[in-house]
Amino acid sequence: MSGRRWWKGSILTTAAMVLIALGVPQVVDQFGLLQLTVFAAMCILALSLGFVWGYGGILCFGQSAFFGLGAYTYAVTAINLGESTVATLLALVVPAVFAALLGYFMFYGRLSDVYLGVITLSVTLIFFNLMNSTAGDAYRVGKARLNGFNGMPSLPTLNVPGDPGRLLDPAETFYLVMACLVIVYVGLHVLLASHFGRVVVAIRENEARCELLGYDVRLHKLLVFTIGGGIAGLAGCLFANWGAFVSPNVFSLTMTSQIIIWVIVGGLGTLLGPIIGCLIMQYLATALGTQQLANTSLVFGVIFLAFVLLVPRGIVPSLRRLALRA
Amino acid sequence: MSDAILQTVGLSIRFGGVEAVRHVNFTLAERELRCLIGPNGAGKSTLFKLLTGQLKPTAGRILFRGHDITGHHTHAIARRGIGIKTQVPSLFDGLTVHEHLWLSARRTHPAERTRAIADEILERIGLTAVANGAVGQLSHGLRQWVELGTVLAGNPDLILLDEPAAGMTHDEVARTAELVREINRTHALIVVEHDMQFVKMIARTVTVMHQGAVLVEDTMDRILKNATVRDVYLGKHGGS
Numbered sequence: 001m002s003g004r005r006w007w008k009g010s011i012l013t014t015a016a017m018v019l020i021a022l023g024v025p026q027v028v029d030q031f032g033l034l035q036l037t038v039f040a041a042m043c044i045l046a047l048s049l050g051f052v053w054g055y056g057g058i059l060c061f062g063q064s065a066f067f068g069l070g071a072y073t074y075a076v077t078a079i080n081l082g083e084s085t086v087a088t089l090l091a092l093v094v095p096a097v098f099a100a101l102l103g104y105f106m107f108y109g110r111l112s113d114v115y116l117g118v119i120t121l122s123v124t125l126i127f128f129n130l131m132n133s134t135a136g137d138a139y140r141v142g143k144a145r146l147n148g149f150n151g152m153p154s155l156p157t158l159n160v161p162g163d164p165g166r167l168l169d170p171a172e173t174f175y176l177v178m179a180c181l182v183i184v185y186v187g188l189h190v191l192l193a194s195h196f197g198r199v200v201v202a203i204r205e206n207e208a209r210c211e212l213l214g215y216d217v218r219l220h221k222l223l224v225f226t227i228g229g230g231i232a233g234l235a236g237c238l239f240a241n242w243g244a245f246v247s248p249n250v251f252s253l254t255m256t257s258q259i260i261i262w263v264i265v266g267g268l269g270t271l272l273g274p275i276i277g278c279l280i281m282q283y284l285a286t287a288l289g290t291q292q293l294a295n296t297s298l299v300f301g302v303i304f305l306a307f308v309l310l311v312p313r314g315i316v317p318s319l320r321r322l323a324l325r326a
Numbered sequence: 327m328s329d330a331i332l333q334t335v336g337l338s339i340r341f342g343g344v345e346a347v348r349h350v351n352f353t354l355a356e357r358e359l360r361c362l363i364g365p366n367g368a369g370k371s372t373l374f375k376l377l378t379g380q381l382k383p384t385a386g387r388i389l390f391r392g393h394d395i396t397g398h399h400t401h402a403i404a405r406r407g408i409g410i411k412t413q414v415p416s417l418f419d420g421l422t423v424h425e426h427l428w429l430s431a432r433r434t435h436p437a438e439r440t441r442a443i444a445d446e447i448l449e450r451i452g453l454t455a456v457a458n459g460a461v462g463q464l465s466h467g468l469r470q471w472v473e474l475g476t477v478l479a480g481n482p483d484l485i486l487l488d489e490p491a492a493g494m495t496h497d498e499v500a501r502t503a504e505l506v507r508e509i510n511r512t513h514a515l516i517v518v519e520h521d522m523q524f525v526k527m528i529a530r531t532v533t534v535m536h537q538g539a540v541l542v543e544d545t546m547d548r549i550l551k552n553a554t555v556r557d558v559y560l561g562k563h564g565g566s
Contacts (some may be wrong), residue, residue: 195432202429205418212378212416213430213480214404 021178050274057204062120070236089235099229151247267314409482420463
């Protein structure tokens with residue numbers, strides 16, 4: 001992580017994101033704007049795994065657990081309170097706290113990487129099955145019916161803090177989601193350049209050496225996992241807002257494997273990679289959804305395999321290498 | 327024993343039927359330099375792993391400046407002031423030499439001072455030229471120095487060196503010996519080494535281990551003349 005290039009790249013990316021955020025609503029129609037809003041929300045989700053896995057070296061197969069938890073927390077709280085500010089905050093805090101608890105058992109129990117993958121995947125699938133079976137009147141939290149596999153429709157969407165009657169319009173929502181994306185991206189950059197972040201990267205490189213230098217590996221991993229959980233929760237909240245709807249699919253195997261594909265395709269160990277990977281795959285998914293020649297999941301599987309075998313570093317690191325050689 | 331930096335009492339570890347370290351009573355004074363020798367499998371590296379908390383003893387105690395650190399976590403022991411250069415250099419292959427020193431020094435120093443320490447150590451181990459190169463691409467001899475420098479940057483009170491001269495040329499060995507003597511002016515050290523030339527260059531007191539136990543402890547001259555030690559090294563079944 002040689003200092004100057006690291007910052008130069010991040011400043012360029014940030015500038016590009018700000019330009020897109022400001023420029024796009026002027027040139028695209030309502031439908032395109034909604035599309036880009038969900039893309040940006042998913043980019044935040046991709047960043048959360050890119051951070052946890054790419055920098056923390058924690059192979060989390062169940063990042064969707066925190067995403068879904070964020071979405072459901074928002075849904076339940078917003079319905080009960082009739083406004084979105086507290087719901088948004090809780091959608092960050094609840095997944096982070098849950099990640100901290102889960103992480104405590106995994107890291108302080110010294111589980112190996114393989115078990116970590118298995119456990120996190122199981123957790124998201126448990127949530128998937130749990131939420132699927134909450135159909136009927138019996139399953140409600142306060143005023144909010146969970147509705148099982150049907151999902152929770154017509155959620156109250158984001159309002160201006162302190163003014164529940166003033167809802168954000170699509171352009172405002174887009175600005176907000178883009179602002180969140182920029183904040184998360186820049187925040188992770190700053191974090192990774194800090195003492196804490198440099199230790200996190202060192203842990204990924206060699207855990208034993210970090211311990212021998214006096215760094216508590218378990219604590220660092222726990223913090224990374226917790227931060228990642230909170231960011232995924234934020235993405236979940238924005239996603240639930242986008243469609244004013246949340247269903248158990250946020251916890252599904254399709255969802256969780258998608259996040260992994262974004263990160264693999266874009267490039268592990270970068271922050272720009274997961275964003276690029278997420279955009280490309282989301283665009284593809286939309287395009288493939290409009291035709292019936294090939295099944296989307298099948299195409300995704302093929303792309304995933306192709307990347308693992310042919311471009312294992314992912315797009316961004318491979319391009320960087322080419323650029324350095326040229 | 328109040329001036330002892332390190333003391334082990336009846337320290338043992340058993341792997342199944344093998345007792346890799348057997349009832350070791352070992353005392354090291356402040357600023358002492360001790361060489362630890364013995365044939366392969368004598369338990370030297372295992373002893374180091376016990377001292378740094380990488381392995382938990384099945385019996386016995388470890389005292390560091392009078393504090394019982396038996397069974398403490400590796401990072402907690404490191405924080406107390408024990409640093410180790412492992413037998414096979416344990417490094418961050420994707421990171422630069424400078425980053426290694428930075429990470430080590432930064433734990434106990436503010437950012438400004440850390441940079442100064444890193445530069446100073448780079449100078450001292452003679453690696454300023456490769457400071458920004460990835461460690462994974464360095465030769466074994468250079469990697470040894472990177473690890474030594476990383477340990478030094480953390481400025482631990484007790485430094486354990488496991489085969490610091492392995493894989494080095496004659497000149498490099500001489501330079502390492504000089505460095506060890508220099509470190510010893512301010513720090514206590516335990517050095518495990520097979521290269522007897524190197525041991526001769528630095529040793530005053532030598533502890534010989536054999537089959538997990540301490541065989542003898544004496545000055546270098548007397549060790550070299552000791553018949554039992556010679557038998558152990560030549561493979562005769564001596565042992566005490």
